[in-house]
Amino acid sequence: MIPGVSMIHILILSGVLFTLGALGVLIRRNAIVMFMSIELMLNAANLAFVGFARSMGALSGQVFVFFVIAVAAAEVAIGLALIVAVYRNRGSIDVDMVSDLKG
Amino acid sequence: MTVELAIFLGLAVVAVGASIAMLVSRNAVYSALFLVIVLFAIAVLYLLLSAAFIAMVQVAVYAGAIMVLFLFVIMLLGTENVESESRRPWQFAAALVLSYVLIIQFLVVAIVLPGDFGGEFGALVDGFGGPASIGILLFKEYLVPFEVTSLLLLAAMVGAIVLTRRESSR
Numbered sequence: 334m335i336p337g338v339s340m341i342h343i344l345i346l347s348g349v350l351f352t353l354g355a356l357g358v359l360i361r362r363n364a365i366v367m368f369m370s371i372e373l374m375l376n377a378a379n380l381a382f383v384g385f386a387r388s389m390g391a392l393s394g395q396v397f398v399f400f401v402i403a404v405a406a407a408e409v410a411i412g413l414a415l416i417v418a419v420y421r422n423r424g425s426i427d428v429d430m431v432s433d434l435k436g
Numbered sequence: 437m438t439v440e441l442a443i444f445l446g447l448a449v450v451a452v453g454a455s456i457a458m459l460v461s462r463n464a465v466y467s468a469l470f471l472v473i474v475l476f477a478i479a480v481l482y483l484l485l486s487a488a489f490i491a492m493v494q495v496a497v498y499a500g501a502i503m504v505l506f507l508f509v510i511m512l513l514g515t516e517n518v519e520s521e522s523r524r525p526w527q528f529a530a531a532l533v534l535s536y537v538l539i540i541q542f543l544v545v546a547i548v549l550p551g552d553f554g555g556e557f558g559a560l561v562d563g564f565g566g567p568a569s570i571g572i573l574l575f576k577e578y579l580v581p582f583e584v585t586s587l588l589l590l591a592a593m594v595g596a597i598v599l600t601r602r603e604s605s606r
Contacts, residue, residue, distance in 0.1 A: 347542075372471065387487070395490050413509045
């Protein structure tokens with residue numbers, strides 16, 4: 334029993350964290366920090382999942398979070414490899430520097 | 437105010453504060469360490485929500501493996517302070533406006549939606565969220581997704597090696 338905490342609290346916190354992550358992707362130019370912001374958004378979604386699992390008494394939500402964490406691990410491995418490759422080619426991971434395709 | 441609500445509010449303040457600190461700190465290493473604080477706060481929130489196994493996975497995989505990978509790459513590339521000043525001032529303002537719209541949407545959904553979810557949480561069966569119950573569900577109902585995840589991790593591993601391999605002279 335968790336008296337006092339309800340789904341509204343969880344959803345509001347999840348929404349605030351997701352928005353901060355989205356804001357980070359929009360305002361930062363460092364590719365690694367943008368990537369961390371994406372992780373923050375994934376965590377906000379996971380928090381909503383766990384909250385709903387708790388609210389409905391269904392474990393499937395928690396299993397889904399488990400899969401999301403596994404996919405996030407794969408995504409981080411590939412994403413950081415891409416960043417390393419970009420750095421080797423460009424000497425910078427500032428995303429404004431990687432705009433060759435811009436017309 | 438109950439103890440649980442006080443814990444929740446404290447964790448929420450820590451998580452949001454550390455997220456903001458992550459966004460505004462100029463040094464990428466500081467950003468990574470602030471993100472570790474956020475991940476730990478969320479892990480404790482999972483414990484509060486009866487998700488003990490997920491909380492441990494969060495600490496081990498996220499705060500452990502993933503953040504070490506982040507710090508490793510930051511220090512390998514030596515790109516702690518590469519941020520250029522944004523050359524487009526309107527971009528920052530547009531980002532703030534879009535975030536404002538997003539947060540309003542979230543608040544409306546969170547406050548209007550919970551017809552069935554609005555009340556306080558009810559009682560749970562014994563062992564909810566423990567390793568045993570998660571494992572049984574994972575290997576009975578979600579066996580195929582589990583195996584597909586292993587393939588995905590293998591593909592990610594091969595992909596990371598291929599992407600970071602130095603081109604050999606042809």
